[in-house]
Amino acid sequence: MNPQRVTIIGAGTMGLGIAECFALAGMDVVLVDASPELSDLALKRLARRVRAHVDAGLLEPSALDRAAAVTTAKDLATAVADAELVLEAVPEDIDIKREVLSICDDHAPLDAIIATNTSSLPIDELAAFVNRDERFLGMHWFNPPEWTPAVEIIPSSRTDVALVEGLREFLLAIGKRPAAVGSAPGFVANRIQFALFREAVACVAEGLATPRELDELLRGSFGFRLPFYGPFQIADMAGLDVYESIFSVLAEGLGSDWEAPELLKRIVAEGRHGAKTLGGFYEYSAAERDMLLLERDKRYAALNQLLGELPPRNFTPRGTADDQD
Ligand SMILES: NC(=O)c1ccc[n+]([C@@H]2O[C@H](COP(=O)([O-])OP(=O)(O)OC[C@H]3O[C@@H](n4cnc5c(N)ncnc54)[C@H](O)[C@@H]3O)[C@@H](O)[C@H]2O)c1
Numbered sequence: 001m002n003p004q005r006v007t008i009i010g011a012g013t014m015g016l017g018i019a020e021c022f023a024l025a026g027m028d029v030v031l032v033d034a035s036p037e038l039s040d041l042a043l044k045r046l047a048r049r050v051r052a053h054v055d056a057g058l059l060e061p062s063a064l065d066r067a068a069a070v071t072t073a074k075d076l077a078t079a080v081a082d083a084e085l086v087l088e089a090v091p092e093d094i095d096i097k098r099e100v101l102s103i104c105d106d107h108a109p110l111d112a113i114i115a116t117n118t119s120s121l122p123i124d125e126l127a128a129f130v131n132r133d134e135r136f137l138g139m140h141w142f143n144p145p146e147w148t149p150a151v152e153i154i155p156s157s158r159t160d161v162a163l164v165e166g167l168r169e170f171l172l173a174i175g176k177r178p179a180a181v182g183s184a185p186g187f188v189a190n191r192i193q194f195a196l197f198r199e200a201v202a203c204v205a206e207g208l209a210t211p212r213e214l215d216e217l218l219r220g221s222f223g224f225r226l227p228f229y230g231p232f233q234i235a236d237m238a239g240l241d242v243y244e245s246i247f248s249v250l251a252e253g254l255g256s257d258w259e260a261p262e263l264l265k266r267i268v269a270e271g272r273h274g275a276k277t278l279g280g281f282y283e284y285s286a287a288e289r290d291m292l293l294l295e296r297d298k299r300y301a302a303l304n305q306l307l308g309e310l311p312p313r314n315f316t317p318r319g320t321a322d323d324q325d
Pocket residue numbers: 009010011012013014015032033034035038088089090091092093096100117118119120140141142143
């Protein structure tokens with residue numbers, strides 16, 4: 001799969017950034033919003049955004065020409081008429097999605113792929129709004145889409161499996177880091193992000209930390225590792241037996257929701273305690289394990305240097321102990 005003509009519908013927070021990303025990848029992009037006036041405005045906003053990125057030294061000046069090549073159309077039907085790939089990024093409202101998707105289905109070429117950037121609506125439910133359900137799927141980007149590498153690919157129960165692989169290859173080719181996941185509430189990334197956020201809010205509500213302290217702590221501990229490793233590799237490097245013991249303390253203090261997951265208990269019972277036993281969620285030879293740990297150290301040293309060069313700007317959180325002193 002190598003779509004060259006792409007139409008983005010909805011030029012808000014996400015659609016504008018995705019349009020920038022596709023335009024910079026050399027694709028012919030049509031960007032359309034809810035009215036011709038809003039669509040024209042969207043092209044101007046896109047030009048300003050790319051200009052700001054060029055001025056900040058984040059993009060080469062040639063990006064300006066790419067952005068200027070993005071076009072719009074007088075209406076949605078015209079916008080999709082010649083598309084190979086259509087991505088809707090209209091508000092998270094099932095009625096708006098229904099209307100937009102059915103127009104796309106009626107007017108896009110029969111073999112065009114239609115994708116939705118929904119963050120939470122079930123993909124099967126949205127697939128019911130198109131007839132070509134084997135060529136429909138979720139393509140969930142993350143904000144800001146032009147810089148954030150991950151894209152969740154979410155097939156419906158009727159999506160052609162070849163389409164999932166084709167889309168994965170295509171996204172890799174334009175520099176993204178796609179992952180195919182199942183359709184469940186919040187898909188995968190948001191479910192995990194919100195689990196973390198729920199606990200962060202609970203810690204503040206219980207008076208364990210202020211938002212500022214908690215942000216600092218997370219950035220410098222768990223979050224510090226995430227640019228390089230996911231939770232399974234992090235757990236393997238820490239020791240799965242250690243994780244199991246921590247779960248027992250959490251369950252004792254916070255309740256049975258915090259029991260160690262069965263999968264973890266089983267792996268630990270098999271003597272697979274992570275990198276130190278050369279097997280956990282991943283398998284390692286001794287040489288691979290040593291290389292993993294050395295590479296980890298190099299990456300963390302480089303990240304520490306980058307953080308020293310680009311320290312975050314801190315704001316005073318509202319409504320907390322911080323702004324009362
Ligand atoms: N904001 C995020 O961080 C984020 C991240 C991932 C996914 N999403 C999802 O992406 C989608 C868009 O979110 P957003 O944050 O960009 O929303 P937004 O409100 O910033 O933008 C939506 C755009 O769609 C336009 N629009 C409304 N009705 C339309 C229509 N009938 N035809 C064409 N355009 C129309 C609006 O004018 C607006 O410009 C949602 O499904 C959202 O859940 C958002």
